[in-house]
Amino acid sequence: MHLLREGQFSVAATFLSEMAEKKAAEKKQANTANATENAASILDIDEVPSGEVRKQFATMYYILHEMKENNNLLPAIQWARDNDEALASRGSNLEFELCRLQFVWLFHGAHEQQGPTPAGRQAALEYARREFHGFLPRYLREVQQLMGAMAFSPNLQDSPYRSIFNNPSAWSDVAHSFTREFCSLLGLSADSPLYIAATAGAIALPTLLKLQTIMKAKRTEWTTENELPVEIPLPPSYLFHSIFVCPVSKEQTTDENPPMMMPCGHVIAEESLKRLCKGSRFKCPYCPSESHPREARKVFL
Template identity: 90%
Template sequence: MELVQKEHDRLSKKINAAQGLKSVDSIIDLLQSARNTIAADPSQAAITLAKLQNPVKSSFDSINDSLKETHSGLNKYSKSLDKLFKDRPLPNTEHDVLSSQEHLINRAIAMHLLREGQFSVAATFLSEMADKKAIKKQQEAETSATDNAASLLDIDEVPSGEVRKQFATMYYILHELKENNNLLPAIQWSRDNKEALEARGSNLEFELCRLQFVWLFHGGHDQQGPSAGGRQAALEYARREFHSFLPRYLREVQQLLGAMAFCPNLQDSPYKNIFNNPSAWSDVAHAFTREFCSLLGLSADSPLYVAATAGAIALPTLLKLQTIMKAKRTEWTTENELPVEIPLPPSYLFHSIFVCPVSKEQSTDDNPPMMMPCGHVIAEESLKRLCKGSRFKCPYCPSESHPREARKVFL
């Protein structure tokens, strides 16, 4: 990897696009000047062209030398990449689970394109899907390919038109937030969906309003730093908006208003992390995307991206496993299970597993984990078995409680 980084740095130094563009601009200016001179006085054409020969030749030589250096660096860089990432065959399997699930793959691709904001590409992809299906059912179908495309949206193969509108709204709000530092569309959306967000325990609306307060504090669109006008605008905004967040966010509101006393020396104040957070805008954009997708019943990240990334992480392990199996002439016959554990990032672990410390069994939907008032968790079946009469003792502490006081734990 060090060799690749070394060649990358060397290539970055060699590539001097600005110098090449200057040479091209110089040639264009010379040719334009010569054209104007000849147009004004045709008798000077021979002399003008003679004067033009050497400068143009030197400029072309400079451009060619620059291109040679660039191509040389690219060749060395590509060779270093080939040495590091050697071409290896992908692991094969006799059990191709996805071969019979083409509609699920098409749906995943269409959803990924919509989630990435590639609406025109998604429309073309859906149209091609409709055309393909129309050809297959040409003798049976009585509608055109366009009508068939509309009918496809009524089944589970591809997302509906309403989902497309929702994602278009999401990208409009994200564009305003990231490009124009305009939080108002996002705040309005959070208020329109206030009940659903509160049911999820989300604090998105307050995070957006807090960032709006900080933005006004720093001067709004001018962003010239804390000033008297910015403080006054932020204070008026706090009086108008923050009363609805009390008493849940009382401490956070107190911190925002208390920071005004430290305005001349905010860098050394206890509130500097709130008012000087370089990742605040990206964090709130990610939080908005996560909550928006959650209300649509979708994950914040594209399942296709997650699956491709997890597969790329697993490839080295699977290749090594395939090599060992070939060498030992063995086979793995279990379809739904891998013989080795694939280490994935914590964000890619979606199914938490609880093993009851009493029965040593994994929790299921029919046997969920239950938390007792003392804080210990056991499976529901173990809880029922341990109950004697109306009260029972926790097997891990002397506390007694009623079985009905235990509550389900959502992992």
């Protein structure tokens, strides 16, 4: 799956082929010809469950190639229109981002790339008349900015619209938005889980090695299962869900030890709750309120 997500389709096909050959060898089939035939039948990546995923990613990489190498936004715009209902349900503005960049590209002279020539401005104006009417209810202000820039075309550098028409990262930004939305419709994250796990591990490794040295010097051991001994600061983009640390035990809650909210509104871990109450009414460790353990409610983050 990682190879498919990275566009390495031939490598993925070779990987599946070698897997098939290994499985055939493990079965120790008497007829070598049949074993080779069975391995070859699985060589075609379309025959495995990931075949449809491969086709989807092949489409994505084709559109990205057209976008990055040929400055061709039309395949991406068409894909956004074919999936407009799904994108709208997500509140996505991908189609407008693509059409706005297409307008800017035409405004700057498109293929000629020699500045805002009259032909380029005329082509951009015709494109806006043809395509932007559907965006007016939601993006009226943005469309007005694009039209207003026409009056400043001789001196865009000093105009209020400089950031729109002179944005060096515009193409990479819209490519990233497209990748994110494409993967989201497949139910996948924009980044490969293997890449995320490896990167997070690389970030955590120096801290864990330092901790190992300290624990060896103090002759102590790490005894907590399914939990890191220290907090690892990861980038905000790597924080995928809420985390609750019990203020009493100082341990992170889990599915087996979920956070529990008492009637007073304070939240502690279930194991801490059981230790405090001992089956009867108990006082909240953070306020004077008393409650019974059966009154506590499980918190879902």
